[in-house]
Amino acid sequence: MKRKSLFALSAVVLTAAALGSVLWTGSDNLHNGSAQAATPADQAALVKRGEYLARAGDCIACHTVRGGQQFAGGLPMATPFGTLYTPNITPDDQYGIGKWSSDDFYRAMHTGRSKDGSLLYPAFPFASYTKVTREDSDAIYAYLRSVPPASVPSRPHELRFPFNNRNLLIGWRTLFFREGVYKDDPTKSVEWNRGAYLVEGLGHCSMCHTSINMMGGPVNSAAFAGGLIPLQNWYAPSLTSNKEAGLGDWDITDIANLLKNGVSQRGAVFGPMAEVVHNSLQYLSDEDVRAMATYLKTIPQKKEAPETMQYETSEKFGGELFELGKKVYGDKCATCHSANGLGKPPAYPPLANNQSIQMPSAVNPIRMVLNGGYPPSTGANPKPYGMPPFAQALTNQEVAAVVTYIRQSWGNKGSAISPQQVTDLRSAPLD
Amino acid sequence: MSSRRIFRPLLALLLIGGAGVATSAQAQTQPKAPDTMEQRVQGCTACHGSHGQGTDNDYFPRLAGKPAEYLFNQLQNFREGRRKYPPMNYLVTYLSDEYLHEIADYFSKQRPPYPAPAKPTVSPETLARGKEIVLNGDASKNIPACAACHGKSLTGMEPAIPGLVGLHQDYISAQLGAWRSGTRRAKAPDCMHEIATRLTDDDVNAVAAWLSTQPAPKNPVPAPARSMKTPLACGSEPQ
Numbered sequence: 001m002k003r004k005s006l007f008a009l010s011a012v013v014l015t016a017a018a019l020g021s022v023l024w025t026g027s028d029n030l031h032n033g034s035a036q037a038a039t040p041a042d043q044a045a046l047v048k049r050g051e052y053l054a055r056a057g058d059c060i061a062c063h064t065v066r067g068g069q070q071f072a073g074g075l076p077m078a079t080p081f082g083t084l085y086t087p088n089i090t091p092d093d094q095y096g097i098g099k100w101s102s103d104d105f106y107r108a109m110h111t112g113r114s115k116d117g118s119l120l121y122p123a124f125p126f127a128s129y130t131k132v133t134r135e136d137s138d139a140i141y142a143y144l145r146s147v148p149p150a151s152v153p154s155r156p157h158e159l160r161f162p163f164n165n166r167n168l169l170i171g172w173r174t175l176f177f178r179e180g181v182y183k184d185d186p187t188k189s190v191e192w193n194r195g196a197y198l199v200e201g202l203g204h205c206s207m208c209h210t211s212i213n214m215m216g217g218p219v220n221s222a223a224f225a226g227g228l229i230p231l232q233n234w235y236a237p238s239l240t241s242n243k244e245a246g247l248g249d250w251d252i253t254d255i256a257n258l259l260k261n262g263v264s265q266r267g268a269v270f271g272p273m274a275e276v277v278h279n280s281l282q283y284l285s286d287e288d289v290r291a292m293a294t295y296l297k298t299i300p301q302k303k304e305a306p307e308t309m310q311y312e313t314s315e316k317f318g319g320e321l322f323e324l325g326k327k328v329y330g331d332k333c334a335t336c337h338s339a340n341g342l343g344k345p346p347a348y349p350p351l352a353n354n355q356s357i358q359m360p361s362a363v364n365p366i367r368m369v370l371n372g373g374y375p376p377s378t379g380a381n382p383k384p385y386g387m388p389p390f391a392q393a394l395t396n397q398e399v400a401a402v403v404t405y406i407r408q409s410w411g412n413k414g415s416a417i418s419p420q421q422v423t424d425l426r427s428a429p430l431d
Numbered sequence: 432m433s434s435r436r437i438f439r440p441l442l443a444l445l446l447i448g449g450a451g452v453a454t455s456a457q458a459q460t461q462p463k464a465p466d467t468m469e470q471r472v473q474g475c476t477a478c479h480g481s482h483g484q485g486t487d488n489d490y491f492p493r494l495a496g497k498p499a500e501y502l503f504n505q506l507q508n509f510r511e512g513r514r515k516y517p518p519m520n521y522l523v524t525y526l527s528d529e530y531l532h533e534i535a536d537y538f539s540k541q542r543p544p545y546p547a548p549a550k551p552t553v554s555p556e557t558l559a560r561g562k563e564i565v566l567n568g569d570a571s572k573n574i575p576a577c578a579a580c581h582g583k584s585l586t587g588m589e590p591a592i593p594g595l596v597g598l599h600q601d602y603i604s605a606q607l608g609a610w611r612s613g614t615r616r617a618k619a620p621d622c623m624h625e626i627a628t629r630l631t632d633d634d635v636n637a638v639a640a641w642l643s644t645q646p647a648p649k650n651p652v653p654a655p656a657r658s659m660k661t662p663l664a665c666g667s668e669p670q
Contacts, residue, residue: 342461
């Protein structure tokens with residue numbers, strides 16, 4: 001599989017190289033707007049709107065390092081092809097986008113090309129941002145012009161040959177990029193369309209949650225497309241499959257609470273989704289969050305979850321793990337999550353009938369047990385309850401056992417998991 | 432299980448990237464979690480002890496009774512990356528200043544008993560050297576006494592200088608080493624970095640060894656704010 005996909009990849013690379021160097025040719029059809037409002041009051045309103053939209057786009061998450069100046073970039077994004085570093089997008093003339101016009105900015109958002117015309121790596125989610133309207137792009141531009149400039153050079157990417165050749169992105173773009181602003185579906189409500197615009201556009205939810213099928217074939221193409229998504233070793237559930245986080249049987253209110261507050265009666269966010277709520281979703285208006293929830297709930301249900309990714313365990317070994325897990329659960333988990341698995345929501349999420357626990361991939365429950373976690377402080381949930389890490393307290397066998405137990409109790413129908421998978425995930429990056 | 436088999440799933444993981452949502456139905460009749468800080472800090476107490484007293488693990492230090500502002504500074508340092516310990520960085524990343532203050536306050540008010548001091552494992556000469564540096568410093572190397580800031584009874588000073596008793600030898604030497612190398616930092620001016628770079632390995636070892644053998648005083652509370660004139664400016668301690 002590995003060899004096959006690399007072969008496919010090299011074919012794309014060769015094709016791209018054969019096409020030769022393609023740089024921006026200077027065509028000027030985008031140069032038709034300015035992001036300067038008529039009056040100072042209008043300008044202030046524009047900047048404010050831009051700030052809101054920049055929140056919706058979660059620009060800050062990738063363009064800021066821990067403890068660093070906002071939007072100054074420098075965040076490493078590990079990929080199998082090397083490490084990308086996010087650029088400085090403050091209005092610094094030398095190192096940021098100080099010399100960019102609103103046209104340049106819109107071109108990056110809409111077509112995935114930099115000011116000099118070079119192709120941007122799709123770690124920048126232009127395949128989603130292309131759906132953003134010119135008006136919204138201009139507002140974000142105006143906001144980014146208003147933040148303090150950072151005189152920090154963007155760090156060069158460290159990609160291995162041949163991935164350091166941006167022209168190979170032509171292949172990627174041919175396969176996966178469709179340029180175009182979001183178009184309302186006239187058969188759906190205004191609210192639904194607003195939700196779709198936010199989810200598919202600025203929200204760029206598909207960067208993590210896209211089901212494999214959309215890539216036109218499960219794993220071969222994933223080796224290419226997926227390689228440009230950071231390696232975080234968290235599993236973003238399919239939003240379309242009821243076996244995973246499929247939202248078909250969720251109340252709109254629970255979805256909206258989860259997105260805006262980080263917790264709900266049905267579960268809490270953790271890992272990378274905690275980041276999204278923290279930096280982005282909690283700042284959105286109730287109306288926008290509800291619109292997103294309305295749209296998400298209508299994503300068509302698909303029967304098949306993505307291919308499972310578990311080591312197999314024998315039935316006998318699985319049974320032994322279950323018995324050990326029952327004991328571990330009683331000792332370590334039951335005081336919060338209750339012996340009946342129903343938890344004490346929203347503080348302590350229920351584990352019974354919890355898709356995130358029993359879905360084919362056991363990555364998330366294993367990592368929760370190993371690393372614990374706090375949902376973000378949000379307006380409605382400023383002092384979240386947290387789960388302790390157990391990496392230091394439990395052996396791999398015990399972690400496998402307790403995860404097996406919660407995957408198979410109270411009506412949950414997950415498979416037993418192997419201690420080997422726990423071993424693998426102990427080294428998953430936390431920062 | 433072949434490596435190919437697991438690799439394939441990993442590819443899928445790459446594609447689907449990363450987020451998680453714990454979900455479930457029902458719940459209306461379940462009891463609510465008590466609305467207390469004690470419940471909320473369970474993410475901390477699994478490692479730091481139920482009252483922040485620390486545990487047998489050398490690297491899970493005592494939190495109880497340290498000045499609240501010191502604890503807050505450390506939580507913030509972890510959040511902002513000035514201190515690096517991935518499990519801690521990860522836990523506090525998305526918590527607000529206000530909440531971190533409450534967590535810090537909670538542990539600063541805990542008064543669990545101190546552990547019995549460690550039995551010395553180093554030579555009497557090393558212990559004597561450690562005691563000398565802690566109580567008197569080493570003027571020849573421009574090293575101030577630890578006690579000059581952390582107090583004669585080594586219980587720290589309000590609002591942000593921590594006590595030094597009740598900590599394990601390995602923890603103390605790891606912190607001094609981290610300050611020296613710059614992997615543990617504080618707001619500038621980073622006084623502990625300056626001091627640690629003047630210490631040799633032997634000095635670090637001696638200081639850590641002697642401190643870990645010291646019993647807690649009868650009244651192990653931090654000295655009042657501004658009760659000592661500290662010899663260095665520290666960004667984390669208002670002057």
